[in-house]
Each structure stands twice: as C-alpha cells, then as structure tokens.
Amino acid sequence: MEPRHTISVWVENIPGVLSRVTGLFSGRGFNIESLCVAETMDPEVSRITLVTSGDEQIIEQIIKQLRKLINTIRVVDLSELDHVEREMALVTIKAEDKSRAEVLRIADIFRCRVVDVSPSTYTLEITGNHEKLEAVLGLLKLHGILDVVRSGALAIQRSKKE
Amino acid sequence: MTKKMTGAQIFMECLKREGVKHIFGYPGGVVLDIYDELTRQPDIHHILVRHEQAAAHAADGYARASGKVGVALVTSGPGATNTVTGIASAYMDSIPIVVFTGQVPTALIGNDAFQEVDIVGITRPCTKHNYLVKDINRLAYTIHEAFHIARSGRPGPVLVDLPKDVIQASTVPKFPEEIKIKSYNPTYHANPRQVKRALEMILSAKKPVLYTGGGIILSNAAEELTEFARALQIPVTSTLMGLGGFPGDDPRWMGMLGMHGTYCANMAVANADVLIAVGARFDDRVTGKLSEFAPHAKIVHIDIDPSSISKNVVVDVPIVGDCRDALTQLNELLKDKPHRDMTTVWGQWLDTVEDWEKKHPLTYTWSDTTIKPQYVVEKLWELTKGEAYITTEVGQNQMWAAQFYKFKYPRRLMTSGGLGAMGYGFPAAMGVQMAKPDAIVIDIAGDGSIQMNIQEMITVVENNLPVKVAILNNSFLGMVRQWQQLFYERRYSATPMVAPDFVKLAEAYGAVGLMATRPEEVEPVIKEALNTPRPVIMDFRVEPEECVMPMVPAGKATTEMLLA
Ligand SMILES: Cc1ncc(C[n+]2csc(CCOP(=O)(O)OP(=O)(O)O)c2C)c(N)n1
Ligand SMILES: [Mg+2]
Numbered sequence: 001m002e003p004r005h006t007i008s009v010w011v012e013n014i015p016g017v018l019s020r021v022t023g024l025f026s027g028r029g030f031n032i033e034s035l036c037v038a039e040t041m042d043p044e045v046s047r048i049t050l051v052t053s054g055d056e057q058i059i060e061q062i063i064k065q066l067r068k069l070i071n072t073i074r075v076v077d078l079s080e081l082d083h084v085e086r087e088m089a090l091v092t093i094k095a096e097d098k099s100r101a102e103v104l105r106i107a108d109i110f111r112c113r114v115v116d117v118s119p120s121t122y123t124l125e126i127t128g129n130h131e132k133l134e135a136v137l138g139l140l141k142l143h144g145i146l147d148v149v150r151s152g153a154l155a156i157q158r159s160k161k162e
Numbered sequence: 163m164t165k166k167m168t169g170a171q172i173f174m175e176c177l178k179r180e181g182v183k184h185i186f187g188y189p190g191g192v193v194l195d196i197y198d199e200l201t202r203q204p205d206i207h208h209i210l211v212r213h214e215q216a217a218a219h220a221a222d223g224y225a226r227a228s229g230k231v232g233v234a235l236v237t238s239g240p241g242a243t244n245t246v247t248g249i250a251s252a253y254m255d256s257i258p259i260v261v262f263t264g265q266v267p268t269a270l271i272g273n274d275a276f277q278e279v280d281i282v283g284i285t286r287p288c289t290k291h292n293y294l295v296k297d298i299n300r301l302a303y304t305i306h307e308a309f310h311i312a313r314s315g316r317p318g319p320v321l322v323d324l325p326k327d328v329i330q331a332s333t334v335p336k337f338p339e340e341i342k343i344k345s346y347n348p349t350y351h352a353n354p355r356q357v358k359r360a361l362e363m364i365l366s367a368k369k370p371v372l373y374t375g376g377g378i379i380l381s382n383a384a385e386e387l388t389e390f391a392r393a394l395q396i397p398v399t400s401t402l403m404g405l406g407g408f409p410g411d412d413p414r415w416m417g418m419l420g421m422h423g424t425y426c427a428n429m430a431v432a433n434a435d436v437l438i439a440v441g442a443r444f445d446d447r448v449t450g451k452l453s454e455f456a457p458h459a460k461i462v463h464i465d466i467d468p469s470s471i472s473k474n475v476v477v478d479v480p481i482v483g484d485c486r487d488a489l490t491q492l493n494e495l496l497k498d499k500p501h502r503d504m505t506t507v508w509g510q511w512l513d514t515v516e517d518w519e520k521k522h523p524l525t526y527t528w529s530d531t532t533i534k535p536q537y538v539v540e541k542l543w544e545l546t547k548g549e550a551y552i553t554t555e556v557g558q559n560q561m562w563a564a565q566f567y568k569f570k571y572p573r574r575l576m577t578s579g580g581l582g583a584m585g586y587g588f589p590a591a592m593g594v595q596m597a598k599p600d601a602i603v604i605d606i607a608g609d610g611s612i613q614m615n616i617q618e619m620i621t622v623v624e625n626n627l628p629v630k631v632a633i634l635n636n637s638f639l640g641m642v643r644q645w646q647q648l649f650y651e652r653r654y655s656a657t658p659m660v661a662p663d664f665v666k667l668a669e670a671y672g673a674v675g676l677m678a679t680r681p682e683e684v685e686p687v688i689k690e691a692l693n694t695p696r697p698v699i700m701d702f703r704v705e706p707e708e709c710v711m712p713m714v715p716a717g718k719a720t721t722e723m724l725l726a
Contacts, residue, residue: 012345016294020286027287057472064469070291070311073345 002053004033004130006085006155009048009066010073013039017071021048024069030054030062034087034152045073051153078155085129085155089137090115092123094144103143110136121146129153169298169329170199173262176305177206179337182233184209184224184596186217190237191277192264192326209596209625212617214241216589218248218319219578219615221259223593225252226576227551229382231312232259232593238266239277242323243284247583249319250288254580255403256380258317260308267327268296282323290318298331303338310341315348316467317380348466352483357491360438360462360479365501367436367460369511370396373419373448376403376579377441377465383486384408384572387440389493395505397515399427401442402564403579410548410568416515417524420448421714422561425522428712428720430515431456439463441485444474445580454719464488522712522725524565533681535559535634535704538688539566542604542632545688550602551594553577555587555611557641559634561710563606585614588631592618595627602630602692609635609661619671622697630691631699633664636706644709648724664701673697 011017018037025032033051040047052062059077066075078085095103100122107114107124110132116123126136130153137148167175173196177185184207189197200208211217214236221232236245242263252259266275271294282294291311293304301324308320364370378387378400384407391398391414398408399419408415417424419431431437437459442448449455452474463470463477464485471480481488505512526536539562542550552567553576554560560577569575576594578586591605605612612633622629634640643657665675674694678687684702691698712723 016282016286019283023286057476061469061473068467068469070343070346 002055003079004051004053005059005077005079006049006051006083006153007063007066008076008078008155009050010040010075011046011048011069012071012073013044013046014071017046018048020069020071021050021066024065025052028061028065030058036152036154049152049154076157078157082158083155084158085153086127087130087133087151087153089126089133089148089150090123091126091137091140091145092116092121092147093140094120094146095122096120099143103140106136106139112136164334166332167335168195168199168332169301169324170195172298172301172335173305173324173329174199174203174206175335175337176302177233180231180306180309182231183207185233185235186211186220186224186593187235188214188217188237188241190241190264192238192266193235193324193329195326195329196235196264208235209592209621211589211621213615214244215248215585216592216615216618216621218245218252218259218261219586219589220593220596221261222248222252222257222586223553223576223590224597225257225259225593226379226590227573227594228597229573230597231309232257233262234259235262236264237277238264238281239279242279242281246285246288247581247585249285249321251578251581251583251586252319253288253290255578256317256376257319258312259319260312261319261321263321263323264329265294265323265325268325269327271325281321285321288319289321292321292323294323294325295328296325298328298333301328302335306338307341307343311346315346349468349482350466350484350487352464352481352488352491354491356479356481357488358495360481361492361495363436363460363462363479364394364396364438368508369434370394370436370438370508371430371434371459372396372398372438372440373400373431373442374398374404374407374440375401375442377485378404378407379572381441381466381485382572383441383489386486386489386493388412390489390496393493393496394501395508395512396438397430397512399423399430401445401448401579402577404442405564406569406572406574409570411570416519418564420720421450422565422710422712423720424519424524425712425723425725426515426518428714428723429518431459432719432721433514434459437461439465440489441465443470449474450714450718450720454721526708529705530681532705533678533684533702535562535636535702535708536566537681538632538634538684538702538704539563539606541684541688542606543567545685545692546602546604550574550604551576551598553587553591553594553603553605555605555607556582556584557608557611557639558636558644558708558710559606559608559611559640561641562634565710567606584608584611588612588615588629589618591629591631592622592627595622595629604630604632607631607633608640609633609637610639610659613661616667619668619673619697619699623672627697628695629697632688633699633701634704635661635664635701636704636708637661638706641710643707647707647709648713649715664699668697668699673699675699675701677701677703679703
C-alpha cells in the first residue's frame with residue numbers, strides 16, 4: 001500500500017470548481033479515497049479535504065496540478081505537518097436480546113453516540129481517525145451491520161505549542 | 163462610460179481593448195446578436211471559416227506567428243463541439259487562444275434545449291481555464307480575465323461560453339483596467355540562487371547538452387538562448403515545438419531529438435553529463451524509454467510551469483520561471499564572471515558530437531525517377547531561403563518538414579505537436595497569413611491530412627490569402643503505413659489512401675493547382691507557386707513507401723534507433 005496523504009485545498013467558492021478538482025484526478029489517473037467540501041468562514045472560499053495515496057513523485061504531481069487550477073488558492077499536504085484528522089460514520093447494527101448490551105458496550109468503549117434506537121437495532125455515530133473507524137466497524141460487523149454511511153476525512157493543522 | 167450597452171456591444175468593446183483585429187468564426191442562432199453587432203465594427207475583421215475546427219486552428223496559427231492571442235467565435239452545440247480538436251491541440255502546445263461559444267439562454271441551460279451542449283464541461287480538461295458567463299455584469303471582467311489567463315504564465319486556450327440572453331441584455335458596463343486573481347500568480351522571475359547553481363553545474367560539466375522546447379518560442383527567448391549557447395559553445399538540440407529557437411545553420415545545432423531526431427542529438431543526450439532542459443517537458447516522443455533517457459546526466463530544468471518539473475524525470479536543479487528571464491540571468495552571470503574558453507575545455511566532447519553528426523547525418527537516397535519527399539522539403543527551404551512560415555499537417559510530412567526545413571527563426575514553424583491533429587496545418591496557415599499578410603506561408607501537407615480541412619480552400623480564396631499547400635502525396639496515410647511496414651509485416655490495413663485530383667480541386671475552388679511527378683519538375687513547380695500571388699496547391703507525387711528515418715521504435719531507448 002502506498003502512503004496515504006491528506007491534502008487541504010482552498011478554492012474559490014464558485015460553480016464548477018469541484019468538478020475541476022475531481023476531473024483532474026480522474027483525467028490523470030490519480031486516485032481519491034475520500035473528499036469533503038464546505039464553505040470556510042469566508043463565504044467566497046471553500047475548503048476541500050481530500051485523501052489520496054501515491055509515491056512521492058505522484059503526490060508532488062497531485063499538489064502541483066491542484067495548484068495549477070486557476071480557482072485554487074492554496075494547497076497544503078497536511079500529512080507533512082502535525083495535524084488532527086477525523087472521520088465520521090453512522091451505522092445501524094442489528095441488536096437483539098443479548099447482543100443489545102454488547103453493542104452498547106462497544107459504543108461506550110469507543111465513545112460512540114447512540115443516535116437512534118429501535119427494538120431490534122441501534123444506530124451509532126462514530127467519530128475518530130481512519131484507524132479507529134476501521135476498528136469499530138470491524139467489531140460491529142460481527143453483530144451484523146444493516147446500514148452504514150461514512151464521511152471523508154476532515155483534517156486541520158495543530159497549533160504551535162509554545 | 164455611463165452609457166448602457168448590450169452584451170454584444172460589450173463583447174466588441176472588450177475585443178478592441180484587448181487589441182483584437184481578427185477573429186475566425188462561424189455564426190448560428192445564439193450568436194446572431196454578436197454577428198449583428200459585427201456589422202457596426204469596422205475595426206474588427208471577421209474571417210468566415212467553413213468548419214469551426216478550422217476557426218480554432220486558424221486562431222492558433224495566428225497566435226503562434228504573431229505572438230498575440232488568437233480569437234475564435236462560434237455558435238452553441240455543434241459549433242462549439244467542432245472546436246474541441248482545435249482547443250485540445252492549442253492546449254497541448256500551450257498556445258494562447260480565446261474561443262467564444264454561444265450558449266442557449268440561461269433559463270434553458272440544463273434542459274437539453276436545441277443546440278445545447280455543456281461545452282464548459284466538455285472542454286474542462288483541454289482548456290487552461292473556461293467560463294460560463296451568467297450575468298452581463300460579469301461579462302467585461304470575464305473577457306479581460308480570459309485574455310489575461312490565455313497569454314500569461316504557461317499560455318493556453320481559454321473558452322468563454324456566452325448564453326444568448328446575456329448577449330442580448332444591457333447594462334452600464336465597467337471595463338476593468340487591471341486584473342488581480344488571488345489564486346493565479348505565475349512565477350516569471352527565476353530564483354537567482356537556483357540560476358547560479360545551474361550555471362555552476364553547467365561550467366563544471368564535461369559533456370553538456372542544451373535541450374530546448376516550445377517554451378523558448380512562447381517566451382520569446384530565442385535570442386537569449388542563442389547568446390547563451392554561443393557564449394559557452396554548448397551543443398543544442400530541441401523538440402519539435404522548439405525548432406527555430408536556435409538557428410538551424412549554427413555549427414552547434416544538432417537537429418531535433420527524440421523518435422525522429424538525429425543520431426547526433428540522441429547520442430549526445432544519451433552521453434551527456436549535464437542536460438539543460440529549457441522550456442521542454444520530457445514528452446514520451448522525446449525521451450523514448452524513460453529509464454534510459456540521459457542516464458548519466460544531472461538535469462537542470464527551466465520551466466514556467468512547476469507541474470512540468472519532475473513530472474516524468476527527476477530533476478537536480480529545478481528552476482521555475484520564464485525561460486527568457488532565466489536565460490537573461492545566465493547571460494548576465496556569464497558577463498560578470500570571466501570563464502575559460504569552453505571550446506578548449508569541452509574540445510573532446512565537441513569533437514565527439516561532430517563525429518556523430520558526420521557519421522549519420524540526416525539523409526535520404528536520391529532517385530532520378532521518383533520524387534523523394536525530403537527533396538521537396540529541401541527545395542522549399544532553398545527556394546524560400548529558409549525564411550517562410552511553415553505549417554505542417556501530421557505524419558511523415560510533419561517529420562520531414564521538421565528535419566529538412568532548417569528553421570532559422572522562432573515562430574516560423576506551426577505544427578500540432580502535442581495532440582498531433584491531422585487537419586491542423588491548412589487552417590493554421592490561414593491564420594498565419596492573416597497575421598503576416600506579406601509573408602510566404604506554406605502548409606507542408608500529406609494527402610490524407612489535407613483532406614481533413616480541405617474545405618478551407620474557399621476561405622483562403624475568398625479572403626485573398628495566398629497560402630501555399632505542398633502536398634507530399636504518397637497515396638498513403640504514410641506514417642501509419644510506416645509502422646505497418648516496419649512492425650506489422652507490411653499488412654497495409656486501411657492506410658492506402660485514394661485522393662481526389664488536387665489540381666482540379668484547387669481550380670474548382672478558384673485557386674491554382676500544380677503537379678509534379680518527376681524530380682526535375684519539383685523546382686519549377688515551387689518557383690511557379692512562389693511567384694503566384696494567390697492560393698496554390700502543389701501536388702508532389704512522391705515515393706509511396708519512403709520511411710522517416712532515423713526512427714526510435716516506441717518504448718525503445720533513443721540510442722536504439724533505426725537508421726535506414
Ligand atoms: C485526426 C487524426 N486522426 C488520425 C491520426 C493518426 N495518424 C497519424 S499520422 C497519420 C497519417 C497521415 O497521413 P498523411 O496526411 O497522408 O501524411 P503522411 O504521413 O503520408 O505524410 C494518421 C492517420 C491523427 N494523427 N490525427
Ligand atoms: Mg500521405
């Protein structure tokens with residue numbers, strides 16, 4: 001597996017910009033593992049967090065090609081920096097009889113929140129980094145996942161600690 | 163200005179402010195208002211092409227010859243899609259053109275309206291940037307920005323999509339004087355420290371080679387390059403796109419490199435210990451098998467586009483900046499710092515290069531009975547004293563033009579290098595002739611390619627553009643046939659090409675048609691064409707199975723070339 005890189009891209013918040021970014025990836029054969037986009041505090045700017053993988057030369061190309069887009073304001077490879085990363089999943093698990101308690105115990109250990117309950121299911125909200133989500137989902141799979149939706153990664157640089 | 167203007171009027175005013183004098187176009191429903199406005203614009207000359215692809219190529223040829231931005235104007239739907247090949251070709255070769263496409267009214271966009279296509283979506287990957295103008299109050303600014311982006315940094319095509327209602331609306335326009343795009347700031351000035359490092363590396367080389375590309379032409383750096391190369395006596399080779407950036411008659415000129423490059427140029431690059439790449443992008447047609455390209459060389463790479471650097475080949479001294487700026491700095495450094503006479507330091511290397519040149523010069527086997535295509539190009543060169551503006555089609559004709567027309571000046575060769583679009587040369591020649599009305603403009607063509615945009619014959623006749631077309635008529639899609647000949651045991655699948663009677667065709671269009679079937683007829687035909695102040699087609703019936711040599715088979719190292 002080639003190393004994952006989490007890249008932050010600030011773009012002008014105008015129509016068509018996202019397709020320029022995704023088109024760049026598909027057109028040049030770069031892969032995108034996940035993508036999150038939303039407005040920043042400045043409504044004229046959107047921030048994209050994308051996760052990709054590739055060797056050093058490919059990542060360098062990805063960053064340069066992103067910078068080359070006219071609507072791109074700034075590109076930062078957060079993987080090069082000290083940063084915090086979070087993903088979120090909403091997952092509905094079969095939980096009947098004795099497994100109800102077990103599912104809740106897992107939720108508790110991993111600090112998941114129960115966001116919906118029915119007599120035979122729980123829906124949990126899981127947040128954490130990529131590895132944590134993989135771990136929790138791995139455990140929950142044993143109980144039977146009925147439905148799952150995952151966000152892409154969000155990431156932010158850590159502040160300097162004096 | 164506080165007067166209300168329509169979108170069409172604003173459009174025209176913007177063109178004038180950008181210094182546009184010529185546009186290549188084709189009308190249709192959604193651009194009727196622009197065409198109507200054109201009747202009131204004596205300063206803007208519109209050339210009505212016969213196919214929108216030709217409008218884009220003509221704008222491209224115009225841009226290359228003049229150094230200005232070329233402009234095309236077409237209608238929505240099929241008009242817009244017809245330009246795509248021309249846009250893609252300009253994109254691959256970094257040519258500044260602005261293409262205006264009409265679009266259905268904004269209220270209809272997305273409804274599959276008559277002649278609606280998402281041309282912004284279609285051309286997103288083959289434009290430097292593109293726009294859909296939805297608000298008339300953005301029109302003037304967008305057009306200004308489009309020209310700015312097309313011509314600045316690494317140039318390229320920009321498309322502006324204009325919905326009919328925006329063209330018809332009116333407003334009191336504000337014409338921007340300056341452009342400031344916070345997200346777009348090309349680096350022109352090369353980092354002086356990097357330039358110094360590069361020079362040190364070059365001066366400590368034993369076997370230096372300059373490998374130059376289209377960036378020299380685009381940044382108008384031919385003089386600076388020539389000064390630098392001559393000051394140090396470094397052997398120079400260039401890509402197809404860079405031809406004319408260094409004089410083809412200079413003793414240090416080695417010829418083009420790559421797939422159909424000279425033996426000398428490819429050997430020199432393969433043996434170089436320092437390779438100075440200027441405005442070139444290590445394209446696969448140049449490098450051959452990548453792992454064996456310049457295997458012993460430290461590489462200096464000067465390019466305005468950071469994404470070109472270390473894309474295919476890892477570079478030792480990257481320099482982001484305008485080629486001309488970087489070369490000027492190098493020349494200044496050389497002036498300040500007396501250096502040894504490098505011909506003595508590099509004497510042995512220069513001798514070796516000369517030996518390679520003598521061992522396998524560009525050549526061909528003469529025939530008394532059939533015309534050799536190379537001979538035609540040689541004669542064109544001789545009879546125009548190497549001063550003509552040459553466009554080419556794609557295939558063997560293109561390579562022979564590149565090999566045997568020894569370009570002395572920049573902006574004299576227009577060819578679809580990156581895309582390799584057959585049908586480019588003739589409309590491009592039309593564009594060149596518009597930009598250079600008094601120059602000799604010759605499209606060196608193939609019998610296949612010329613048929614891809616032959617309809618423009620009537621455009622050149624109508625506009626009194628005395629473009630000359632020299633068809634190297636081998637009755638084949640020659641370059642494809644060459645591969646079949648060499649690598650597919652001569653199974654000529656779909657490459658024998660039946661062509662019309664080009665002489666009669668020329669006459670039917672109201673142009674002049676000339677034909678040569680024997681070597682001794684070549685010179686008189688060219689002379690007659692050059693003395694005819696009208697469009698001329700020269701049909702040279704050449705040796706059908708001639709191959710372009712040398713040739714590096716695809717995927718092979720550039721030293722493994724076939725020589726004959
Ligand atoms: C639009 C387009 N279609 C197909 C090709 C593939 N192609 C490359 S060279 C060539 C043959 C060109 O024939 P001709 O114009 O007669 O030139 P010649 O090689 O014979 O000089 C072809 C078909 C191309 N480059 N462009
Ligand atoms: Mg041919």
